[in-house]
Amino acid sequence: MEQVILTGIMLALIVCLFATRINAAWLFTGAIATSYLTGLIDLESMLANYANPSLITLVLLILVSIAIEKTTLVSKLAQSMAQGSLTKAVLKLGLSTAFLSSFTNNTAVVASLITKVKESKTHAPSKLLLPLSYTAILGGTLTLIGTSTNLIVNGFAVEAGMAPFGFFDFTLVGLAVLAVGLVTITIMLKYLPDNGKNDDEVVPFYLEGRVEPSSKLVGRTVEENGLRDLKDLFLAEIIRGERRICAVTPQQEILSGDVLLFVGDINSVPLLQRFDGLKIVHDKHEKDVEHLVEVVVSQSSRFLGKTIKEIRFREQFHAAIIAIRRGHDRLQGGIGQVKLQAGDSLILAPSSDFYALPNLKREFVYISGLDLQAHLSSNKSNTVLASFATVIGLSIFGIVPLVKGLIVLLGALVLLGTIKVPEMKRRFPIELVAIVGSAIGLAKLMIETGLAAEISSSLLWLLGDFGPYGAFIAIFVMTVVFTELITNNAAAALSFPVAYALASGFGVNPLPFVMAVAFGASASFISPFGYQTNLMVYSAGNYRIRDYITIGLPLSLIYSATVLIVIPFVFPF
Incomplete structure (x- = not known):
């Protein structure tokens, strides 16, 4: 009966993860709560x-990273990146x-x-931003603390009775995938769009x-109003009250109060100003559209998933949104009805009060002409x-556990004022805690109730002729597919x-199977929505989904082949 109940809970969880837009934190929390009830x-x-x-450990690392972001290390590295040829820069x-x-x-x-x-000023951002995201993913596979996935899998392994992973247990495989990944990315650079200033694409x-x-x-x-022949602008829709008029024809009559939705080049805004009575910026204050700023919505924004109208954007930021872009996605409805996502690019007509707002760097990862980073002095950065x-070194040599070292370090950073309490509240990964804590409980239940063993028995029947290596490949492929879709x-x-149950069923070392899960869960290259960093660069680089497929699919295949070859050598069955 326990297996039947848990099967129902897990099936409901999987269906909701794939078929709904409900936040994963709510789904996992709901699943473990149902298990309790x-x-x-x-x-x-x-x-x-x-x-x-x-x-x-994961939570502490995220909080300590607030201070590391403020150091001069990132800015110093960034200054040297753009020098040289595109290949050298990448x-x-x-x-x-x-x-x-x-x-x-x-x-x-x-x-x-x-x-x-x-x-x-040296290279088009579209040539650099996607490689930036991909190499961040690849770099996360190098160490135990490099990505949340490695730490989570370590938590699962410990709960299942395995020995905890060492700091560099992932490194040999990680170095192999980083090497082949960098080679693949540099070879495929010519296929990335060149969305530079001289690009003819709108x-x-x-x-x-x-x-x-x-x-x-x-x-x-x-047609009579001349709205069909605008340079680099296309009249896509008309909103008339509650009605949306799509596929606008030249004979469509314009009425008072109509909202005209254009798709095209933001530099063409002055063209629209020549039309009498067409108000581009809706605000009680007049805005100077010659001084527009571009912002990219942060993954830490309070307003993700909410419409621009719901959050009362003009009141919150003393700026009017006159344009919005989400990669090359075709947005529908009025700007006020668009639900914000991480990575959205917004064009704002700001008032002078906009720049004095204290929450800009929480809400946006990029603002044109403005440095959002709060930098520490050189001495504080070095400290x-x-x-x-030192904390990492003490942990590696087994002198001080990583958790203890991070607790002391975080406390010191707070006492010295390097990290502010409001910053910690803002960055505390509550959703990640909800997902991981719930997932650990569900994984333990699947093993303890025998449900995982039942599933593995079925897979053994299907994969038995292929042996442990065939099952190892199947687990890796399954994890990669899950990663791209959820x-x-x-x-x-x-x-x-x-x-874990499959390894037990074959009577082999579970370590290569667990590593397959860890590296499979980091293999998100084909979609802008599978991994947060991919989404962050989506609009910032003006990419299309096909750009992710063009570069990400070969990278994913080569990454997968490398993982499937190297893991069994480093962690034999």
Whole structure:
């Protein structure tokens, strides 16, 4: 009966992860809560999962990385990146990013470097930003603390009775995938779009204009008003009250109050100003559209998933949104109805009060012409980096456990004012804690109730003729598919119990199977939505989904082949 109940819970979880847009944190929390309510797990055991040492380590690393982001290390690396040819620039950028990502949160690394890359005068940002994201992912595989996935898998392994991973247990395989990954990226650079200043392709911003009652446009058709022959602008939709008019024809009449939605080049905004009574910026204050700024929405923004109208953007930021872009995605409806996502590019007409707002660097990872990073002095930077390196070194040599060292370091950074308490509150990864703590509990239940063994028995029947190596490949492929379709942490949570049970069924060392889960969960290269850093550079680099497929698919295949060859050599069955 326990297996039947847990099967129902896990099936519901998987279906919701794949078929709905419900936040994964709510789904995993709901699954473990249901397990508690149905008597599969007691309250004490359920809560203990959220105090898992690997999870606590992950949280501490994320909080300590706040100080590391403020050091001069990132800015110094960034200054040398753009020098030389494109290949040299990408290699320097890749190696620097991989190094930083192997010790700190890779999302924070990408957020810190986006500004420097976008403002490069040597190379088009579109040639650098996707390699930035990919090398951050590859760098995360180098060490135990390089990515949340490695720490989470370590937590699963310890709960299953395995020995904890060492700091450099992932490094040999990680170095192999980083090497082949960098070679692949440099070879494929010519296929990345060159969305530079001289690019003839129209940057697809999404603009909105309202027809005022006194406008001369009223009562005349689109063609009569000259709205069909605009340079680098296309009239995509008209919103008339509650009605949306798509595929606008030349004979469509313009009425008072119509909202005209254009897709095209933001530099064409002045063209729209020549139309009498077409208001581009809707605000009680007049904005100077010659002084526009571009911002990229941060993954830490409070407003993700909410519409621009819901958050009352103009009141919050003293700026009006006149255009929005999400990669090359075709947005629908008025700008006010667009739900913000991490990586969205917004064109703002700001008031002077905008620049004085204290929450800009929480909400945006990039603002044109403005450095969002709060930098420490050279002495403080060196002290922070030396302290962090000391904590890592003491852990590697077994002198002080990593958790203890990070607790002391975080306390010292707070006392010295290097990290502010509000910053910690803002960056505390509550969703990650909810997902990982719940996932650890579900993984334990799958093993303890025998459900994982039942699943592995079925897989053994299917894969038995292929032996342990065939099962190892199957687990890796399953994890990669899960990672591209849902999140990396959810993929690891779903794959680990099956991988562990399969290894037990074959009577072999579970380590290569567990490593397959860890490296499979980090293999998100084909979609902008599978990994946070991919999404962050999506609009910033003006990419299309096909760009991810063109570069990411070969990279994913070569990454997979390398992992499947190297892991069995480093961790024999």
